[in-house]
Amino acid sequence: MAPVIGLTTSGRDERGAHSLPAAYAEAVVRAGGVPVLLPPVGDATAALAAALDGLLLTGGGDLDPTLYGEAAHGSVYSVNPARDGIEVALARHAAQAGLPCLCICRGAQVLNVALGGSLVQHLPERVGDGLAHRVPPRRHAFHEVRVEPDTLLARVVGAGATLGASSHHQAVDRVGRGLRVNARAADGTVEGVELEGHPWLLAVQWHPELTAASDPRQQALFDGLVAAALGAPERRRS
Ligand code: MN
Numbered sequence: 070m071a072p073v074i075g076l077t078t079s080g081r082d083e084r085g086a087h088s089l090p091a092a093y094a095e096a097v098v099r100a101g102g103v104p105v106l107l108p109p110v111g112d113a114t115a116a117l118a119a120a121l122d123g124l125l126l127t128g129g130g131d132l133d134p135t136l137y138g139e140a141a142h143g144s145v146y147s148v149n150p151a152r153d154g155i156e157v158a159l160a161r162h163a164a165q166a167g168l169p170c171l172c173i174c175r176g177a178q179v180l181n182v183a184l185g186g187s188l189v190q191h192l193p194e195r196v197g198d199g200l201a202h203r204v205p206p207r208r209h210a211f212h213e214v215r216v217e218p219d220t221l222l223a224r225v226v227g228a229g230a231t232l233g234a235s236s237h238h239q240a241v242d243r244v245g246r247g248l249r250v251n252a253r254a255a256d257g258t259v260e261g262v263e264l265e266g267h268p269w270l271l272a273v274q275w276h277p278e279l280t281a282a283s284d285p286r287q288q289a290l291f292d293g294l295v296a297a298a299l300g301a302p303e304r305r306r307s
Contacts, residue, residue, distance in 0.1 A: 072122035072298035074102040077156055077176070079129055080109050080149030092278040093127050093173075099281070099288060100295040107159075109152040118162045123169040123298030126156055126176025128276060131239060134190060137182050142190035144238060157183045164247070169269040169297035171290055174237055177272035181262060184245030189258075192238050196256040202235045209236035214260045214275060220251040221263045222271055225293040226286045233260065233275025233287075240274055248272075269297035 074097050078087040087108035094104035104125075107117060130147020134140065136157065141148075156176070160183035163170035172180045178188050189195045192202055201210040213230045216223050241259040244250060252261030252273065264270040271294075277287035 071101055071103045072295055073105055073120065074123040074125055074295065074298060075105050075107045075117060075121040075159075076125045077127050077152070077159070078106050078108045080152040089127055090278070092281070093125060096278045096281040096288060096291040097125065097295065100291040102291075102295040102298065107155070109149070109155040112155070114155055114158040114162065118159065118166065118168065121168065123294050124159060124163050124171075125294065126160060126170065126172040126179050126272075128174035128176065128236075130175065131190075132175070132178055132182055132188065134188070137187040137243075139187065139190065144191045153179075160184075163270060164264055164267065167268050169294055170271075171294040172270075172272035173278065174274060174276055177241065177262065177274050178239060180264075180270075180272045181241045181245045181248065184248060184264075186241060186245030186248065187243040188239045189242045190239055192240055192258060196258055200254055200256045200258075202237050202240075202254070202258065204236075207236060209234045209276060209279060211235065212254055214252045214254060214273075216261070217251045217253075220249065221269065222251040222261055222273070225271065225289050227289075231286050232280075232284075233273070233277070234279040235275045237274055269293065 078089040097104040131145045133148045156179045160180045214233045218228045248262040260274040262272045277290045281288040
């Protein structure tokens with residue numbers, strides 16, 4: 070049985086749609102997983118958690134800063150309370166239940182906040198403009214990410230520098246409980262975290278799905294998620 074991987078989607082948008090860029094599901098399929106989209110409507114968190122072999126928290130707009138005890142900076146956009154609620158609950162479940170989980174961009178921020186961390190609300194005011202993490206208004210830039218040795222991330226994508234497609238204006242600030250920083254940009258921005266003691270939970274601030282079709286190191290993140298999901302079928306019944 071191919072592992073079932075749940076992928077979160079946008080909140081209901083102005084067209085009345087729940088949506089997700091196709092590259093996420095395509096990368097999961099290349100890895101041998103079955104992608105299932107999880108729109109943030111209703112409260113099916115417990116049922117979803119029991120049905121999934123793995124979880125992918127996807128990119129999107131900003132979290133509500135009140136979730137980490139701050140007033141919103143003027144640049145905060147696309148806040149969706151329904152999406153925040155279900156993704157924070159799913160992230161906590163994955164952390165506690167040992168569910169294999171890959172968190173991308175907004176997903177990394179969700180994980181950090183779900184575990185009690187906080188975010189830099191607008192990076193240019195923290196680290197300046199020397200390194201572009203996004204091409205205005207919301208297109209991706211490419212920059213190197215330095216992967217820390219002796220981490221799960223290093224075992225998956227390899228140690229040293231990797232090239233990430235980057236499109237964010239926020240990042241991990243205070244690190245959540247149990248998380249370890251596993252990658253940084255040259256300006257010091259946290260570009261990845263992982264949960265110590267968890268079998269397979271990785272969060273990256275860049276967008277591996279955008280280059281995974283041509284870059285095996287980026288595809289390796291999806292391959293690793295599906296392999297971890299395949300290796301732990303007992304979690305479906307827990
Ligand atoms: Mn970046």
